[in-house]
Structures are given as C-alpha cells and as structure tokens.
C-alpha cells in the first residue's frame with residue numbers, strides 16, 4: 289500500500305486522483321480548507337470501502353505557518369510518503385494578502401509548494417520510487433516573474449499573477465533537483481491543460497455561469513485528464529526533473545528553467561517565510 293498526499297485533494301483533479309488511488313487500495317491524505325468538501329470525499333471513500341485509508345486534513349496552504357504545521361503533522365504520522373501531489377490552487381480575482389502579509393497567489397501557488405517539497409523530502413526519500421507531481425502551467429509561454437515586485441503590489445492582474453506562479457513553479461522544479469542532486473525523488477511538472485473542474489468557483493455571477501458553460505463545452509473531463517498523471521505517479525520518469533503538457537514532454541533546459549533564476553527564487557521564498565510582508 290502506497291501513501292499519497294494530495295493538496296487540493298477534495299475537488300477537481302486532486303479529488304479524482306484521490307478516488308483513483310483509494311479504489312486501488314492505497315492510502316490518501318487529502319488537504320483543503322473546506323470541511324464540507326473534505327467530508328464529501330470521506331463519504332465517497334466509505335462508499336468505496338476505503339474509509340480507513342482516506343483522511344482529510346484541513347489546512348489553509350496560503351499560510352506558510354499552517355503549511356509548515358501540516359508538514360510537521362504529516363512527517364509525524366507517516367514514516368513514508370510515496371507521492372506528493374500539488375493541486376491546491378485558487379484563482380484570485382482581486383489582490384489579497386494572507387495574515388502574514390503575503391500576496392495570496394504567490395503564497396498558495398508557489399510558496400506552499402516550495403515549503404512542502406522541502407519539509408517532506410526526507411519522508412519521500414524513504415519510499416522506493418518517490419515522486420512529486422506539481423500540477424501547474426508548465427509549457428506555456430505566457431507569464432514572467434516580476435523580480436522587483438513579486439507580490440504585485442504596484443499592479444495586480446489575476447491572470448498575470450497566475451502565470452507568474454506558473455513560471456515560478458517551473459523554477460521550483462529546477463531548484464529542487466539542483467539543491468538535492470542525490471535525491472531519489474523525481475520531480476514532475478504537469479500541466480493538465482484545460483480541464484472541467486472547479487474553475488468557475490472563484491468568480492461572481494454572471495461570469496461564474498459563463499466559465500462553467502465554457503468548461504463544460506471545451507474542457508477535458510477530469511477522469512481523462514488524470515490518466516497521464518496516474519502513469520507518472522505509478523512509474524516516475526527517469527530524469528530527476530521532467531515536465532509535460534498532458535502527454536507532451538516539455539524541454540526543461542530552456543530559458544524558463546534557468547538554475548540561477550531558480551536559486552534566486554528560493555532565496556526570495558525563504559526570506560518571505562521568515563520575514564513575511566517585509567520581504
């Protein structure tokens with residue numbers, strides 16, 4: 289029996305992965321903020337006779353304090369983690385800051401993923417074929433890092449914040465493999481492309497209905513979108529770092545994967561964790 293930790297495991301792609309692995313006999317720890325969604329997952333797990341192998345942990349991963357607390361708990365309760373899947377995300381239509389004073393997209397989409405990978409690395413390394421799957425926007429050319437204003441204080445645009453996060457996640461993959469060259473953990477960046485999930489949730493009406501309709505018409509169903517992810521969890525790729533858009537491999541040596549930029553990012557993220565808004 290393998291142990292998978294899935295952030296955002298209560299909805300969309302994360303939930304579909306959770307149910308897939310529960311039905312296969314594995315143990316799943318799903319992380320989210322909404323108790324109702326967590327309980328719905330547990331009910332579904334019971335229906336699959338997998339209630340004893342499923343847990344829901346409530347944690348707001350946009351808070352670095354809560355993220356580190358979650359990692360401490362996971363390390364204590366699970367001597368070995370086979371797969372760590374990053375699926376927690378929320379599209380921030382307006383600029384918001386966390387209690388620590390950190391812009392929320394950067395905090396949730398980038399900082400929490402950096403912290404969890406670092407904090408859980410040694411627990412993953414006890415597994416025979418450990419893998420981190422970072423569900424992100426790899427392979428897209430859109431977006432850039434505003435190094436002089438990563439928290440977008442001067443001008444916040446939701447799409448720019450998301451795409452900055454996507455570029456930053458590419459660098460997180462590079463940083464992990466550069467900083468831990470001997471680690472057996474394989475780091476997979478995976479862009480599922482357009483998938484019909486909870487995409488409409490952050491929007492107000494009438495945009496919410498419009499996004500739902502567009503997703504129903506044009507996005508891939510979630511059960512199909514998880515197939516290549518399942519393959520990468522079951523048989524992690526050979527290279528330490530790999531990236532895919534659905535099934536298409538992405539070159540991880542291009543300008544978006546610069547080790548110098550990756551190092552710069554992790555230094556910034558460490559400062560942010562220690563100093564919060566002051567960074």
Ligand SMILES: NC(=O)c1ccc[n+]([C@@H]2O[C@H](COP(=O)([O-])OP(=O)(O)OC[C@H]3O[C@@H](n4cnc5c(N)ncnc54)[C@H](OP(=O)(O)O)[C@@H]3O)[C@@H](O)[C@H]2O)c1
Nearest residue numbers: 296298299300301320321322349376377423482483485486
């Ligand atoms: N769907 C797509 O078209 C698409 C395209 C490209 C990339 N992706 C990536 O794939 C991943 C999964 O996307 P999805 O569309 O399946 O997501 P989704 O349906 O919107 O679900 C998001 C999940 O994240 C959790 N979450 C949100 N804020 C959180 C927080 N502060 N702390 C902890 N958990 C939080 C939610 O649970 P709560 O509500 O309980 O907090 C929910 O379980 C994301 O990383 C996304 O960037 C998706």
